[in-house]
């Protein structure tokens with residue numbers, strides 16, 4: 160006999176989006192239940208943002224030591240103790256996870272249901288086979304999972320994804336990493352800097368999150384100098400060989416190369432966890448991949464009482480987006496049918512490679528598409544840029560690699576977006592995102608204070624260039640030496 164529950168709001172998934180939805184909905188004097196199949200602790204803390212940044216922090220440390228001779232400082236030697244690296248990573252990761260679990264434990268037991276939820280009908284959820292929940296409104300916050308080609312399963316335990324990397328007790332000697340996207344670049348470069356031999360293979364030349372071809376090419380050349388990277392690889396064979404994997408691929412000269420690696424890491428993209436929810440039993444509009452379509456401002460699906468938040472919504476699979484979307488979906492599920500749009504932030508995404516990568520506001524691709532489709536949008540957008548190779552503070556720190564391209568709207572002079580690989584990109588990107596959300600013009604941004612000598616002076620150079628391209632300011636002919644040598 161199944162347990163029967165009636166509730167105002169049911170939330171599927173207690174990750175970042177689901178927890179935000181629960182906290183927001185339950186403040187509205189409604190009965191809310193949260194269903195989680197486990198494990199607890201959120202993707203971000205367990206196998207995502209936090210352990211990846213812990214691995215990168217260790218790799219950065221090794222990188223700094225290798226860079227020291229450039230300053231005239233020669234360390235006695237560099238030893239990387241893989242077991243110690245992984246021990247620290249796991250200890251800190253476990254601490255972050257335990258903080259999340261402590262927070263989940265504040266949710267009353269009666270509101271928490273353990274098991275896998277799927278739709279029986281538009282208002283009824285079955286949790287495993289033990290509970291049936293009737294809910295007025297439902298939030299799907301089921302996250303995403305690694306998308307690995309089926310035929311790679313033949314590699315058995317030599318095939319790993321990010322989750323597995325963070326459970327290693329020691330670093331391997333070699334890996335072949337497929338997918339130089341966001342996860343692949345972060346993990347691959349970190350492993351390389353920690354002394355692991357890395358071969359990175361991509362498809363179609365795509366790299367990271369970039370859509371601006373100039374920034375993408377610049378970045379690709381930088382990474383190619385550091386480790387083996389073929390962003391448009393021709394892999395001919397991949398077979399397990401005892402405890403290793405043998406891979407044949409064509410090199411740049413068209414010659415077959417054979418490598419043996421300890422692991423194959425699949426970083427070939429992620430897919431929303433919506434395919435086993437029983438959505439086919441509902442009359443809900445989905446895209447061609449079966450992901451429910453939602454209004455981006457309210458997160459409401461075509462079935463008004465169902466909302467989708469976080470990675471499950473397949474919009475921007477980022478932590479702050481999952482949190483914001485969870486809050487909006489949770490509030491609207493509790494207020495239904497009196498729903499309202501939530502505050503939408505300007506797009507901001509940061510990749511923690513060295514140099515860092517960042518995307519702000521409208522991407523180059525979006526602007527190009529809009530130029531083609533919208534006659535109201537002035538034919539094209541203007542581009543300003545700066546190379547960090549000669550930028551004052553970046554040279555001081557011997558981190559003078561990078562290219563930043565900023566986009567602006569002709570006539571209005573409004574700042575539209577940026578793509579970059581640059582030193583301190585995480586900070587440059589925040590300044591730009593704040594300016595974008597405030598709908599500032601490039602000229603207004605140039606009236607803001609810039610200290611000296613800082614990396615932000617490079618940003619000022621790009622903005623001055625953009626202002627000139629918008630025909631709203633003078634072209635940059637000389638660097639402004641009387642302002643200091645920061646530009």
Ligand SMILES: Cc1cc2nc3c(=O)[nH]c(=O)nc-3n(C[C@H](O)[C@H](O)[C@H](O)COP(=O)(O)OP(=O)(O)OC[C@H]3O[C@@H](n4cnc5c(N)ncnc54)[C@H](O)[C@@H]3O)c2cc1C
Pocket residue numbers: 171172173174175176177194195196197198199201202203206207208209211274275276277300301302303321342432436468469470471475476477478479481
């Ligand atoms: C390696 C890696 C690094 C990342 N680094 C960053 C970063 O630096 N910065 C950043 O902004 N983002 C980063 N991200 C992305 C970020 O982690 C995600 O966008 C975010 O965690 C998504 O949160 P969520 O709530 O949508 O999903 P999740 O946290 O995955 O929560 C979904 C929950 O739903 C549960 N669930 C699923 N289906 C069911 C069901 N049918 N019934 C019951 N429960 C179910 C799952 O068990 C899970 O607990 C990274 C991701 C990865 C993989």
Ligand SMILES: NC(=O)c1ccc[n+]([C@@H]2O[C@H](COP(=O)([O-])OP(=O)(O)OC[C@H]3O[C@@H](n4cnc5c(N)ncnc54)[C@H](O)[C@@H]3O)[C@@H](O)[C@H]2O)c1
Pocket residue numbers: 308337338339340341342343345360361362363365366367368426427428429475476477508509510511
């Ligand atoms: N720092 C961060 O904020 C951060 C870090 C990690 C992940 N994330 C989030 O997670 C999302 C997913 O990241 P991801 O790296 O899994 O996806 P992605 O889409 O960024 O990268 C997947 C890559 O795999 C390549 N690929 C696909 N199939 C392939 C194959 N068979 N062989 C070789 N290459 C193949 C694709 O061309 C692409 O370059 C990101 O979009 C991001 O939102 C964010």
